[in-house]
Amino acid sequence: MISFSDRLLDRLSQCGRVAVLTGAGASAESGIPTFRDPQGLWARFNPAELASPQGFKSNPVRVQSWYTARRKAVLEADPNPGHRALARLQDFVHPTIVITQNVDGLHHRAGSDDVIEVHGNLHRTCCVSCRQETEPFDVSPNDAEPARCGCGGLLRPDVVWFGEPLQADALQAAAAAAMGADVFLVVGTGAEVYPAAGFPLIASEAGAYVVEVNVRATAISDSADEVLRGPAGVILPALVDAVGRLRTAVAKSASGVDNP
Ligand code: BV8
Ligand code: ZN
Numbered sequence: 001m002i003s004f005s006d007r008l009l010d011r012l013s014q015c016g017r018v019a020v021l022t023g024a025g026a027s028a029e030s031g032i033p034t035f036r037d038p039q040g041l042w043a044r045f046n047p048a049e050l051a052s053p054q055g056f057k058s059n060p061v062r063v064q065s066w067y068t069a070r071r072k073a074v075l076e077a078d079p080n081p082g083h084r085a086l087a088r089l090q091d092f093v094h095p096t097i098v099i100t101q102n103v104d105g106l107h108h109r110a111g112s113d114d115v116i117e118v119h120g121n122l123h124r125t126c127c128v129s130c131r132q133e134t135e136p137f138d139v140s141p142n143d144a145e146p147a148r149c150g151c152g153g154l155l156r157p158d159v160v161w162f163g164e165p166l167q168a169d170a171l172q173a174a175a176a177a178a179m180g181a182d183v184f185l186v187v188g189t190g191a192e193v194y195p196a197a198g199f200p201l202i203a204s205e206a207g208a209y210v211v212e213v214n215v216r217a218t219a220i221s222d223s224a225d226e227v228l229r230g231p232a233g234v235i236l237p238a239l240v241d242a243v244g245r246l247r248t249a250v251a252k253s254a255s256g257v258d259n260p
Helices: 006-014 053-058 060-076 081-092 106-110 168-180 196-205 232-255
Strands: 018-022 096-100 115-117 120-127 155-159 183-187 209-214 226-229
Touching (some): 006 209, 018 196, 060 120, 081 106, 096 168, 115 168, 168 196
């Protein structure tokens, strides 16, 4: 049985607004590889070649085939209990805003209503020339030619690569969610990629209670108000169950049901 501090449970049972920053670790229990873990994507691939405009320009087939494979892997995967717990949390705390660095769309599939995809979504495809959104490409590493739009422009995933700016509206919405949160959960991220890695500090400086959920220490562990060490797919369901029990009990006593 996982136990949580009274401080955390008091805040979550009475707070009005929760924001959550998720990273690749939130999808790890869905079988989606993370980036910087020992067996992560960056241990096998070079981010400069695969997640940068320069890498795309120099070898579009390599990048298009990598995203084709990632998109197919995500379609085979399911939201895990951690995703589903965050979707349930919004039933008790509204709004629960999920700021995700992940591009897999699993928070939406789990039922979260308020998701800000600060690094885009690999299920969306667009043309670099006319900017039209198109059907996803299906490219193999050995294809001779990259996938192109009807206008002749190259097709790319609608994600934010290194060196590219985040969408201004997503950035503003995420910063506003961090500033307005009573409790800010940081789930499954190494907190190394900016500007997203700056949201926990923004939340903390605005008065939020910052809680990290991760299997290991990260760049923000020391500055978090509380660290819940363990897998998101185990910790989050237990936390949301505890919050649900408390909020139900508070609601009952407020309505006088327990002492007629
Ligand atoms: C930009 C593409 C400016 C989509 C990605 C300071 C300020 C601003 C920018 C910079 C800055 N310093 C440096 C920069 C540049 C750069 C950057 O931050 N570099 C880093 C490496 C130092 N930032 C940028 O380039 C950004 N752009 O700032 O533009 C600009 C402005 C105007 C005009 C022009 C330019 C763009 C950043 C976005 C890059 N795109 N992905 C895709 O294909 O996925 S980044 C990539 O990293 C993913 O999005 C990923 O989500 C993200 C962060 O990684 P994590 O999610 O944290 O994953 P990681 O593997 O690292 O960690 C996993 C964690 O989970 C671990 O802690 C592990 O312990 C834990 N875990 C594992 N299993 C579990 C678990 N936890 C819980 N449960 C488990 N079961
Ligand atoms: Zn086009």
